[in-house]
Amino acid sequence: MEKIIGIQGAQGSFHHLVAQEYYGEDVKVLEFMSFGELVKSLVAGECTEAVMAIENSIAGSILPNYALIDENNLKIVGEHYIPINMNLMALPGQGIESIKKVYSHPMALLQCKDFFKEHQHIKLIEDTDTAEVAKRIAAKGSKHVAAVASTAAAKIFGLEILAESIHTKKSNATRFLIISKKKKEPNGDVVDKASLKFELESKRGSLVSVLNIIRDFDMDMTKIQSMPIIEAPWKYSFFVDVKFDNYSEFQKAMEILEVMTEQLHVLGTYKNSL
Structure with missing residues (x-):
């Protein structure tokens, strides 16, 4: 069965580039302009797996995407x-x-x-997607307007790179994370990284105790991110x-x-892909 991969953004977006690098140049993709629409499609079974940005080395974590994965019981199967x-x-x-306005994704700006x-x-x-803006400028013939996007987007939509x-x-x-409705079983494949979400009792030392277990079992913690629990203030x-x-x-x-x-x-x- 052919895999259909959901991406946020148009062809030429960084999500599209990741899908091509991860699955191969000929990967079949479905484009969505928001992460919410992307996840909805994955849950409905319209796409097999999906590519989702989760953090940037400059701008930091994309916190809402953690919530989307958790709330929809999705599984991370790759990065x-x-x-x-x-x-x-x-x-x-x-x-x-001559450029008066620049449209792009807020993270890009x-x-x-x-x-x-x-x-x-x-x-x-601010706009929904880097490549979508490039596509729109080309389709409408918009002058004095520019996009911030990948070189692939410029090539696909016939734009000139000014800088x-x-x-x-x-x-x-x-x-980027590769997400699915089904978890990945080792089955002989190399599996050496995990993403966890946990909640703790509000008492002194509870987080330290968890971190000690991670240390005692020779695991290397590469990231920790806290998020407030809406239903429980200050938790x-x-x-x-x-x-x-x-x-x-x-x-x-x-x-x-x-x-x-x-x-x-x-x-x-x-x-682990690093």
């Missing part, structure tokens, strides 16, 4: 990192001085804030990523954490 190269593009024959400080005449407007690599930090990279849930060498030891650790936490949810086990 992929991609360098983010932001470019300013517009219809051919224009210069930066945030990553390029230093560049736009040097071009105060340009008004920045290359305008992101502030040249080491800029984004981590937090924790999203944690861990790497491990022994899957059976990881399972033993989870059995212990199941007892120590008020709620434990293994969001997924998969292969």
